[in-house]
Amino acid sequence: MKFTQAIKMAFSSILSNKMRSFLTMLGVIIGVTAVITLIALGQGSTQRVSSQIESLGTNLIIINITGGRNRSVTQEDLERIKSMPGVSEIAPVLSGGVTVKAGNKNTNTSLEATTPGYQEVRNTHVQLGRFLLQNDLDMRFRVAVIGVDVADELFGRRDVVGEKISINGVEFSIVGILEEKGSSIAGSDDNRVIIPLTTGQRLLRNTEVRTFYLSTQSPDVVNQVVAEIQRFLTRKFNDENSFRVFNQTQLLSTINEATTTLTMMLSGIAGISLLVGGIGIMNIMLVSVTERTREIGIRKAIGAKRRDILIQFLIESAVLSGLGGVLGIMLGFVGVSFLSRILNIPAAISAEVVLLATGFSVGVGVIFGLYPASKAASLNPIDALRYE
């Protein structure tokens, strides 16, 4: 018997019992929809996080001092690190949450106290006014560079250079407005205030700087510089657990790992519903074989071989399941475009996922159809003909 003939036969059998076929497919439809939607959303958010991290610059190194009180990095140490080969700029950062006020409006924002080098290291520039200068640090000027969100929130406009704001009750004058960056995983990059390090140490009542951003001359030397700094700090603190040095690549792979695990877990759960769908198909195929015992007997009497019957029922369950898969993919497209709009995650269904889902659902049909089909194929023609 020819393959196309078998497919035609499967379709006519499925169509002759529409309601039952649909209900049987439902399990596969839901499973495939869930898998597709979750993978697409997972990949979408991973991609967005990755591109955000990459936009921070791939030549960035972050040093965190985590050890006890006496583990502080002196100015001398900083000079030492800065003079290492490949290092371009270093910026110590002291950060904290503050309340900013102007007139009768106030907002909570994050404050970073740093040096002029920050501009280069973090690739952060002003669109209006100026950034911090060494003089601001030396003189402990109360000047601030603010993000556009802060300006919008407090003044309702952005050309606010020269205006006064009060940070935790201390008056500062605005000298610059940052370029707009958009939001990231850590919240909005535009909702922040940058002030001179020395001023910040006094404002936050904290002189101990524990975070340093460092940029290298090129992305190629990042690993080499990281190793160099690790060696230096290990020698200094005599304890390699009291600090952490990491770069964007590491951060990226950590986040990728986390989101991949999450996606896998969610798709695993969705995969279980595919499995349940497969069991539903097996169940209905067994019923179908019993109902059609007589048909099988007639076909065998007429000359159908074991293989013909086996293939007929296998194709029927594969088509049933595959059709469910196709419907699931279509529903997945609807679900993804709906959810990505609601959750504001850029998600796209990749061709591989579609192929995978189709293959998987057909595979489920074949695997779960195997037992009913072989049961049908091994029926004895005489018994089958006698079956009422």
Place this chain on the structure above:
Amino acid sequence: MIRLENLSKIYKMGDNKVVALNNISLSINKGEFVAIMGPSGSGKSTLMNIIGCLDVATEGKYYLDGRDITSYNQNQLAEVRNKKFGFVFQGFNLLPKLTALENVELPLIYAGVGAKKRREEAIRTLEMMGLKERIHHRPSELSGGQQQRVAIARALVNHPSVILADEPTGNLDSKSGMEIMQIFKELHSRGNTIILITHDINVARYARRLITIRDGQIVSDEEVEMQ
């Protein structure tokens, strides 16, 4: 063409043995019209199933066209059924969801005949049965006599060596039954080999040779006069 030698069929039911056929030897030649008669339980259906390769004997030999098919496996038997035999059953045994045409096409599908040729052959055979106007009807839309004619068309379409009919008139009124028997007579006169299983002597009379079977053994085998 068909030669059975010392054929026995024994069913085991638990510890009991039921002998359905007991040492049957029989030859049927090409072009014969044979009726096998006997009361129910005599073993005539078992004999037909074995001749038609739906079942295999416990002992003895079965030669079909000079070839020993006693040891054929299920697939080989399926092929023999497809190529050599056409079955006509008491209950018609048409597939209810297929049209008359599709039902008649089935044996050709399993024989691997291409779609176009299949269709032509099926239509031709149905026309021969006088069902030209009914080829797209489903069995439920046909009368009993028409259904049995579709079944005969299905039996004939693959040009089998032997037509095996098991009580073909059993489910029909007497008028339709006579029509069906006329068709068999006609087919015989065109040279087809026909084996008819029945318990009705009026039906058996259409045949030219009458074999009577009782308790699994042949009790008589005689020529029948032309009616």
